[in-house]
Amino acid sequence: MQTEVRGVVARAKGEPVSLETIVIPEPSLGEVVVQVQACGVCHTDLHYREGGINDEFPFLLGHEAAGIVDAVGPDVTSVAQGDFVVLNWRAVCGECRACRRGRPWFCFATHNATQKMTLLDGTALTPALGIGAFAEKTLVAAGQCTPVDRRARPEAVGLLGCGVMAGLGAAMFTGEVGPGDSVAVFGCGGVGCAAIAGAGLAGATKVIAVDLDDGKLDLARSFGATHVVHAGTEDPVDAIRALTNGHGADVCIEAVGHPAVMEQAFYARDLAGTLVQVGVPTPDMRIDLPMIDFFGRGGQLKPSWYGDCLPSRDFPMLVDLYLQGRLDLDRFVSETIGLGDVEEAFHRMERGEVLRSVVRMPQ
Numbered sequence: 001m002q003t004e005v006r007g008v009v010a011r012a013k014g015e016p017v018s019l020e021t022i023v024i025p026e027p028s029l030g031e032v033v034v035q036v037q038a039c040g041v042c043h044t045d046l047h048y049r050e051g052g053i054n055d056e057f058p059f060l061l062g063h064e065a066a067g068i069v070d071a072v073g074p075d076v077t078s079v080a081q082g083d084f085v086v087l088n089w090r091a092v093c094g095e096c097r098a099c100r101r102g103r104p105w106f107c108f109a110t111h112n113a114t115q116k117m118t119l120l121d122g123t124a125l126t127p128a129l130g131i132g133a134f135a136e137k138t139l140v141a142a143g144q145c146t147p148v149d150r151r152a153r154p155e156a157v158g159l160l161g162c163g164v165m166a167g168l169g170a171a172m173f174t175g176e177v178g179p180g181d182s183v184a185v186f187g188c189g190g191v192g193c194a195a196i197a198g199a200g201l202a203g204a205t206k207v208i209a210v211d212l213d214d215g216k217l218d219l220a221r222s223f224g225a226t227h228v229v230h231a232g233t234e235d236p237v238d239a240i241r242a243l244t245n246g247h248g249a250d251v252c253i254e255a256v257g258h259p260a261v262m263e264q265a266f267y268a269r270d271l272a273g274t275l276v277q278v279g280v281p282t283p284d285m286r287i288d289l290p291m292i293d294f295f296g297r298g299g300q301l302k303p304s305w306y307g308d309c310l311p312s313r314d315f316p317m318l319v320d321l322y323l324q325g326r327l328d329l330d331r332f333v334s335e336t337i338g339l340g341d342v343e344e345a346f347h348r349m350e351r352g353e354v355l356r357s358v359v360r361m362p363q
């Protein structure tokens with residue numbers, strides 16, 4: 001039986017979001033309905049409502065979520081009603097050329113629900129990142145649900161569904177940070193702070209945080225940065241070299257999405273060092289580097305999508321670290337808000353006042 005719930009919808013480019021009644025179909029083959037408990041507000045939701053992703057309005061926003069499985073399709077065996085799950089946007093297909101070569105974290109054909117959620121008049125909704133979790137319930141593919149330890153707090157572990165996982169994975173998986181490495185992280189928002197935490201978990205002994213905002217640098221320290229650099233008052237490349245015996249960092253992580261910052265991260269690396277690009281550029285941005293510097297410095301330049309994570313492998317592991325007190329996911333939750341407060345939360349995010357506002361559903 002289909003159900004009607006409330007959800008946050010972006011109807012047209014640039015217009016404030018609205019709370020609407022939406023219709024969730026009964027789950028069919030390979031599908032699951034999840035009762036959402038918490039969902040973080042991410043920049044990507046704002047990009048959707050500004051028309052920056054595509055034109056497939058209306059969008060059902062929200063994608064960093066945790067909840068309880070409400071109903072499963074007839075063939076679903078990977079999760080069952082009552083499971084506590086974190087939602088993900090990398091439900092690997094197992095069949096594409098990346099999956100067949102044993103690299104499922106690059107899967108090129110990830111799964112989403114096949115049926116559409118709709119408005120009351122039947123208009124099909126496009127769920128953000130195939131999730132759409134600013135809603136009391138949502139319809140996803142079974143592979144988008146990763147069961148985790150139910151003792152975890154939904155507001156905190158739901159954030160693994162996107163930005164926090166992207167930052168952790170940029171350090172742990174894409175950057176392959178290891179014991180004794182020096183790491184520099186440019187940009188200390190939710191993604192950058194997660195990269196700082198990930199570098200610490202992976203054994204980095206020097207973690208240098210770079211930002212333009214003193215408050216963000218304080219947060220960076222609380223996530224484990226050993227040194228901070230204010231990019232407005234000192235040159236980050238010089239400062240990072242000075243902190244690493246003149247050499248530069250083993251791994252530099254760009255978590256802003258800006259060509260000038262990418263260039264700083266490129267030159268702040270030690271020889272044979274790794275540059276990880278996790279900040280998302282806009283289509284007009286370009287990089288222009290002397291080819292001799294690319295060649296002459298060696299090492300690796302690596303873009304990182306979703307931290308090269310494999311949700312089924314990584315979410316349970318990270319939730320265990322959280323429950324053991326070794327990964328402070330609660331610190332990313334700047335505030336909890338209601339479903340009707342998302343528009344206001346976008347403005348706080350734009351003003352740089354929060355790491356994450358998290359919608360908490362009334363239970």
Ligand SMILES: NC(=O)c1ccc[n+]([C@@H]2O[C@H](COP(=O)([O-])OP(=O)(O)OC[C@H]3O[C@@H](n4cnc5c(N)ncnc54)[C@H](O)[C@@H]3O)[C@@H](O)[C@H]2O)c1
Pocket residue numbers: 043044162163166186187188189190191192210211212213216231255256257258261277278279280281304305306307352354355
């Ligand atoms: N690759 C992925 O899979 C993925 C996933 C989620 C988010 N992202 C991207 O990661 C980036 C960061 O996301 P966020 O949520 O942390 O954003 P945010 O806006 O919260 O943080 C960005 C930080 O960068 C700082 N900053 C801005 N200009 C700077 C400069 N010139 N030098 C140093 N610091 C500077 C800001 O003060 C802020 O603290 C965004 O581009 C976002 O789209 C990527």
Ligand SMILES: [Zn+2]
Pocket residue numbers: 092093094095096097098099100104106107108109110
């Ligand atoms: Zn695949």
Ligand SMILES: [Zn+2]
Pocket residue numbers: 042043044045063064162163
């Ligand atoms: Zn996101």
